[in-house]
Amino acid sequence: MLVSDDENYWPGKVFGLPEEGPRSTPSYSRRLLGLAIDWALSMGIAAVFYGYEGSAILIVFIVLNALGGLMFAGSPGHHFARIRIAPIRGGRLGVIAPLVRPLLIALVIPALIYDRDRRGVHDRLVGTILVTR
Numbered sequence: 001m002l003v004s005d006d007e008n009y010w011p012g013k014v015f016g017l018p019e020e021g022p023r024s025t026p027s028y029s030r031r032l033l034g035l036a037i038d039w040a041l042s043m044g045i046a047a048v049f050y051g052y053e054g055s056a057i058l059i060v061f062i063v064l065n066a067l068g069g070l071m072f073a074g075s076p077g078h079h080f081a082r083i084r085i086a087p088i089r090g091g092r093l094g095v096i097a098p099l100v101r102p103l104l105i106a107l108v109i110p111a112l113i114y115d116r117d118r119r120g121v122h123d124r125l126v127g128t129i130l131v132t133r
Contacts, residue, residue: 011118015088015129023131025118026083031130037077038064062102069098082133089127097126 011017011025018024042061043052050056068075073093074084085101087093104110104122111120119129 009116011116012129012131014117017129017131022133023086026081026130026132028118030081030083030132031118034075034077034081034083037080038075039077041076058106062106065102065105066099069093069101070095073098078130079133083130084133085128086131087128093128097128101126101128 010019013019038061039057042057042064045060045064046052046056050060065075068078069085072079072084073086078084085093085097087097101122104125105120110122110125114120115124117129123129
């Protein structure tokens with residue numbers, strides 16, 4: 001009996017990532033934890049400086065994620081969840097991906113459409129993937 005590729009596939013395999021451990025693709029619960037932490041931080045910062053206004057929360061979220069991506073390859077929530085943003089092609093993350101990725105996440109829909117490697121449209125458009133630390 002022939003074994004199909006789908007039975008031996010794990011998220012990230014096509015990119016040479018391990019099935020588990022460091023540099024493997026994180027679970028959805030880790031991703032949601034990171035997102036929840038980033039959103040809570042954004043709400044707190046917006047409440048203190050902008051009176052908890054909705055648009056301020058979104059802007060703070062985008063800035064928090066962009067700065068975290070530029071400086072640390074991940075937002076504060078990513079760091080707490082022990083995940084980071086990695087470029088598919090290898091090497092450094094660069095500047096464009098950390099700036100564009102949060103804007104696409106803020107649109108919500110790109111983050112909800114994902115492939116079997118757990119990459120949302122936002123990651124596919126900027127050539128990144130989330131991996132565990």
